[in-house]
Amino acid sequence: MLCALEIRDMLIIDRLSLAFRPGLNVLTGETGAGKSILLDSLGFVLGWRGRAELVRAGAEQGEVVAEFALPAGHAAHAVLEEAGIGAEDGTLILRRVNTADGRKTAWVNDRRVSGEVLRALSDTLVELHGQHDDRGLLNPRGHRQLLDTFARIDLAPMRAAWSRLGQARRAVAAARTALEAMRSEEDFLRHAVAELDKLNAEPGEEATLDARRRMMQGAERIRADIARAHQALSEDGAGAILTDAMRWLEGAADRAEGALEEPIAALSRALTELGEAQMGVERVLDSLDFNPAELETVEERLFAIRALARKHGVLPDDLGAFAGDLRARLAALDGGAGNIAALEKAEAEADAAYQAEAAAVTARRTEAARRLDAAMAAELAPLKMERAVFATEITPADPGPEGRDQVAFTVATNPGAPSGPLNRIASGGELSRFLLALKVCLMGDAPGMTLIFDEIDRGVGGATADAVGRRLKALAAGAQVLVVTHSPQVAALGGHHWRVEKRVEGDMTLSTVTPLDVPARVEEIARMLSGDTISDAARQAARALLDG
Known part of the structure; x- marks a missing residue:
């Protein structure tokens, strides 16, 4: 207030x-x-x-x-x-x-x-x-809200249903757009997945191949030196000399009264270490003993891995993960039609739910319109407009969050006269x-x-x-x-x-x-009745009006 x-x-x-x-x-x-x-x-x-x-x-x-x-x-x-x-x-x-x-x-x-x-x-x-009403009574765009308020309609369920329908429609549209985009690269996906699967590169494989290739490329240069070392360590070389020394010392040990025990023990350890060194050198020689065709095979695979990595802009070790991503996209493409079918089913269910809510609201609006028209008829009679007809028209409209109805208040001021919008049919006083x-009818709002x-x-x-x-x-x-x-x-x-x-x-x-106050009101109302010159009759009429 x-x-x-x-x-x-x-x-x-x-x-x-x-x-x-x-x-x-x-x-x-x-x-x-x-x-x-x-x-x-x-x-x-x-x-x-x-x-x-x-x-x-x-x-x-x-x-x-x-x-x-x-x-x-x-x-x-x-x-x-x-x-x-x-x-x-x-x-x-x-x-x-x-x-x-x-x-x-x-x-x-x-x-x-x-x-x-x-x-x-x-x-x-x-x-x-x-x-020149500016609060919505003359604006047809606000008539639906006024009718809903009169009917005490809660639009929250329908707005929620409309929101769910919108989400379902957007999901279907997004899935279709994504499917079309994937279809445009389907040939690429299938070729790339086949190419990657055929190569089947493993993480770390590129580094292993590179090391093997470098070793094979340098094998010829170092193999001769390693072979001479192996000859020097063999039974005909240092091994034979140490063995002879060991035999001679052991033969003299009994006459040396223990003085040769430590040298013999050290020599024994040296022979053991010498044997291990000889075995290690033999393993290296075995590894350097390769077929020249193997080098070509290693190089071909190494170069294939590196070329495919450059082609797709990934690291060689990431080729496997990249292939997995492409396979997932290809699976989505292959299953896209089924996914869209499921989304379309959800859209149809959301649309049915919205239509049910909208139909229920339309029914309530229709019933409320009849009550409002009857209430208006009762209110217009005391206003000396008992022959006028007020009608709430409900017509189909584009669906939206507030339903699929358009509401307009129309009037016909005389029997048989055409009805029309309030602000076009009624004269100033009638309006x-x-x-x-x-x-008065909408006061509850x-x-x-x-x-x-x-x-x-x-x-x-x-x-x-x-x-x-x-x-x-x-x-x-x-x-x-x-x-x-x-x-x-x-x-x-x-x-x-x-x-x-x-x-x-x-x-x-x-x-x-x-x-x-009361006397001043009598004078003011008398002025309103008679003009500038206030007569006793005007004052008497004013008092009668105030007395009701």
């Missing part, structure tokens, strides 16, 4: 403080007195886009402060929480400043905020309705009453909001204006309603009444707003 509005140096308002109350609040005054400026100022502090120049002439800056009372569970709390702003005591204070050079700064509960935060709060705090009736009706009674009078006022009063029983009106019948039904008027001080025109 809007509790207070303070305006400083905005257009023709210098200083103004208003305290609003629950129920029906009416503002009256002559044309041009400044009633629209009040709404402009309120729209400014709420972040609405309006006039570019708002600062009063000669002032450095203009300022508007609005105070709202927020009950527990009000939708504004979620916006405040997201913005990191507290409102523990249930009070919300908006303040916005506009400097003369056009800069705008806003605060919420003393926390500086952007215009986006103000507008997000505005959507939960205030609704403005008039003959006002249609909007009022529709708002905006608990805790302040409703503002800007001259919604324009173009109507007499009994019709009285009916409009009574509907506004009924609407105010469950919400705070502010009405800018020129209708004495509507003004008389207000629970609280303010008069907006202009005054001239020097060369400056200023607007003031005055709360009216």
